[in-house]
Amino acid sequence: MSPLKIKKGSTSHSAYDLRPTFSDKEERHTLAVLVENEPGVLSRVIGLFAGRGYNIDSLTVAEVDHLGHRSRITIVTSGTPQIIVQIKAQLGRIVDVHEVNDLTVEGPSVERELALFKVTGTGNDRIEAIRLADIFRASVVDSTLESFVFEITGTPEKIDAFAELMRPLGLEEIARTGVAALSRGAVA
């Protein structure tokens, strides 16, 4: 006799059609996660992202309060709004996590990243590299007759742009720290 007929009056519409929905557009969010500075805490956070299939675009971690035993993990992640909410809830569930702040939605914030660039070359390329470095306010932290190491800070986009310019000029190697971020204004 079964499969049963769909009952009169019941609807076969998608559950999601009937109510306001989360959009399925991917968004990029910067999360500041304040954690207990314990062994294994970074592993818990990374394991969560790996285990549940979330993206990590950038991740930085360092102790920020020695006496209070606190480290700050800054994670740049991307996903649909529903996934972002899940990520925050899942992070909040980790026993060693004290606070999860979504800097992308909790008001304006500043983001900075530091990068080191090794660029090799002679002649015009070398001159062009140092001229562009000047424009980007990158400083030279090491130099030989055929190479520079530039240090640059800025938003990830600025560092991306600098990398694009350096590529044809003999870019050998990049080291980036990942994003550090804080909310703007007086309140923490």
Added chain:
Amino acid sequence: MTKAMTGAKMVVQALIDQGVDTVFGYPGGAVLPIYDEIFQQNSIKHVLVRHEQGAVHAAEGYARSTGKPGVALVTSGPGATNAVTGLTDALMDSIPIVVLTGQVPTFMIGSDAFQECDTVGITRPCTKHNWLVKETDKLSSVLHEAFHIATSGRPGPVVIDIPKDVQFATGEYTEARQVETHYNPQVKGDMAIITELAIAMETAKRPLFYTGGGVINSGPAASQLLRELVAATGFPITSTLMGLGCYPASGENWLGMLGMHGLYEANMAMHDCDLMINIGARFDDRITGRLDAFSPGSTKAHIDIDASSINKVIKVDIPILGDVAHVLEDLLNVWKSRGRKTDKESVQKWWHEINDWRKVDCLKFEQKGKVIKPQYALSRLEELTKKHDRYICTEVGQHQMWAAQYLGFEDPNRWMTSGGLGTMGYGFPASIGVQMGHPDALVINVAGEASWLMNMQELGTAMQYNLPVKQFILNNERLGMVRQWQELLHGERYSSSWSESLPDFVKLAEAFGAKGIICSDPADLDDAIMEMLNHDGPVLFDCLVEKHENCFPMIPSGKPHNEMLLGENADTANAIQAGGAVMV
């Protein structure tokens, strides 16, 4: 005041201070100092299991049936890795257990020492929290915090890994009340949203309570308040596998279990309700079926203590973060103070609809002929044991679903089953844990022959501690649930789903010194069950049942609730299509 003692002694002291009376464990080199301390005291009973997986499941059974945390103690390396299945099981079902593992001495960690493994690394994703304690001075505070974390918020398993030198060394013992913790999950719900739910209840025309394991984890008060709420509103109530017993099966408003093998009326009500009140359940895939067709016309409220459960798979309209008992208390108060209103007329109509679904009588079966139907076996077991002070455990498979369908649970904490992980081998050790917590109660494990064999070594434990657990095996000589899926989904190609070379269960029981009973004739069944009940000791009951019985009702994977397969004549040929076949 602090006291100096060895780490091993601290372990025992902390367990005593936490009110632990029973530890399930298995010794080995890395926990010998702790075993030495256990030997020299009388406050804590140690139950020697026969495999560490058994220790963890026993601790789970103890925890779930008593409402207190369960404790297991295992050695390093293989002891710890054997505990992993139980930990994962407890994590999935939110069972509070504290598992202590021995570890090689701190100065050998990382050297691939004998019986070394990265226990905290291995168990990180399958515990709520874990610790490797490298200083004896910190051990007691970690032990106290471990109990706090395992039992508060959404409960779960925790692991404390204790290197052997930390057990030998002397340190300062910290009392529980001196330990500071920042872990303090919110238990009170937001009054504004609770009021929103109360208002929704006043106007709902087709309301439904959908309850889960969270009600039971919240404690007996939650079940009490739930019963009060159901009685006062007159709304129908269904429950997940994990929530059985939070509302009595004999209660007027009870629709039975919902989900993949849930009752027709429960699933139809889920599909057609206009207000779904989820209390401590998590929209698991066994419940929702096809997501985009899940209860399409309802406003959904969700009470949960875990923020990550809310809006995880189903978007809800009224999300309430908090402990079930706290929220229900506030909800009842708000609803009462607003005048105890419901749309009685519409709810009455809703009941008429539900009663029509009930008439389908989806659990009906016919016991004819000389072969015992599993449904019949469980109906008789129910009839002959329901008046007892009874606890039921199960293994995993068809028998588990039949037990959920045909046995009635009147109270919380009476039903121990592996829901989230679906762990074959869970039930027997769990029944040992339950019996330790309730020495005078009737403890029955409804088992399949294949599942039961997965932890059959625990018959030794049952004998050693004289635990009269009744192992009621529905023996279909098949991995029945696998066979059923192969029939529905893989063209009746029964690849490796026979239980071949089965032991003679009566002789097996006798080999351990236990009692074995075999029954194959429906006419003998009652007497055989009575013989099992009257025997004071462990019994292995080999109930030979119909080999090809399928478990219905069934919502095939990838189907919505209102496309359920019912009973014998179900047209199962094309029940599961390609899209659903990929799901489990």
